[in-house]
Amino acid sequence: MTFPPNYPSEPDNNANNGGAPQNPYAAPGADGSVPPQPQQPPVFNSPPGSYGAQTPGAYPGGYPGGAPGYPGAAPVYADPYGQSTVKNSLGVWALVLGILAFAGCSIFTAIPAVIVGNKGKQAADQGLANNRGMSQAGVILGWVGIVIGVLGIAAAIIIPVISNSVNSSYS
Amino acid sequence: MSRAGRRGLLAGPLVTAGIVGIACVGLALRDPHTSGSYGWCPLHSLAGLWCPLCGGLRGTWDLLHGDLAGAWAMNPAWVVATPVVVALWFAWLWQAGRGRSMPARLRSTRAALTMVAVLVLFTVLRNLPWLSGYLAPH
Numbered sequence: 190m191t192f193p194p195n196y197p198s199e200p201d202n203n204a205n206n207g208g209a210p211q212n213p214y215a216a217p218g219a220d221g222s223v224p225p226q227p228q229q230p231p232v233f234n235s236p237p238g239s240y241g242a243q244t245p246g247a248y249p250g251g252y253p254g255g256a257p258g259y260p261g262a263a264p265v266y267a268d269p270y271g272q273s274t275v276k277n278s279l280g281v282w283a284l285v286l287g288i289l290a291f292a293g294c295s296i297f298t299a300i301p302a303v304i305v306g307n308k309g310k311q312a313a314d315q316g317l318a319n320n321r322g323m324s325q326a327g328v329i330l331g332w333v334g335i336v337i338g339v340l341g342i343a344a345a346i347i348i349p350v351i352s353n354s355v356n357s358s359y360s
Numbered sequence: 361m362s363r364a365g366r367r368g369l370l371a372g373p374l375v376t377a378g379i380v381g382i383a384c385v386g387l388a389l390r391d392p393h394t395s396g397s398y399g400w401c402p403l404h405s406l407a408g409l410w411c412p413l414c415g416g417l418r419g420t421w422d423l424l425h426g427d428l429a430g431a432w433a434m435n436p437a438w439v440v441a442t443p444v445v446v447a448l449w450f451a452w453l454w455q456a457g458r459g460r461s462m463p464a465r466l467r468s469t470r471a472a473l474t475m476v477a478v479l480v481l482f483t484v485l486r487n488l489p490w491l492s493g494y495l496a497p498h
Contacts, residue, residue, distance in 0.1 A: 278469040293413035
């Protein structure tokens with residue numbers, strides 16, 4: 190992946206704040222190799238000459254959103270405009286699958302919830318989503334669902350005779 | 361798409377099919393119509409309400425044994441959803457074989473919320489007194 194190189198370059202953008210206009214271009218260039226980044230690289234590659242002048246007011250352009258490469262929550266709240274939402278659906282799906290795991294689907298949606306949730310967290314770390322919390326919730330629900338599902342399967346194998354004597358409805 | 365990348369894409373549908381296949385064999389060997397054979401639905405035990413998936417295991421067992429009417433009596437929504445799920449799996453396999461993932465529309469937030477809305481609607485309907493005779497397990 191190309192997102193580790195973002196870590197060294199992006200602190201410079203915030204710290205220098207226009208003092209070194211070459212660095213901001215280096216970062217989108219590096220990001221450009223990542224296929225799912227539809228918005229940010231074109232915006233900043235097309236008007237290269239004017240970018241240095243706009244740096245103090247860069248919020249409308251949304252470039253500081255590159256900063257959400259950090260896992261921490263601070264950039265998300267400090268600059269909600271900059272973070273893309275193109276991959277927010279991953280977080281929604283992770284949460285839905287995690288809840289379905291508890292609604293009765295058990296490991297059949299718990300395992301996908303963990304997979305999709307980890308993808309969503311990865312997307313949030315790359316600045317492609319701003320709902321890292323939803324992805325995280327999906328991952329947690331998924332893991333708990335897997336544990337409960339495995340325990341339930343084990344219990345169903347171990348104690349079938351006891352449960353047969355009880356007359357009740359079930360899923 | 362590289363050969364290794366395509367193989368990675370194909371792993372998704374194939375592993376899924378393997379897990380579901382093993383689960384179906386296990387389900388066929390252990391009849392869910394026996395009360396408590398797979399535990400009890402927590403919602404129905406606590407609140408007496410039918411959750412959207414109640415009857416899912418019994419319906420799947422009936423489908424595996426070719427009993428469409430029995431499956432429909434257990435969970436009609438699952439009977440309707442099964443061919444859709446199978447078709448989506450084939451589409452997933454087909455797209456992965458061509459080195460692509462599923463269309464973005466099917467993976468969108470709207471698709472996820474639509475699924476939730478359908479499940480909530482079905483839950484409400486199958487718990488209504490005058491519809492539970494048709495939509496709840498019977």
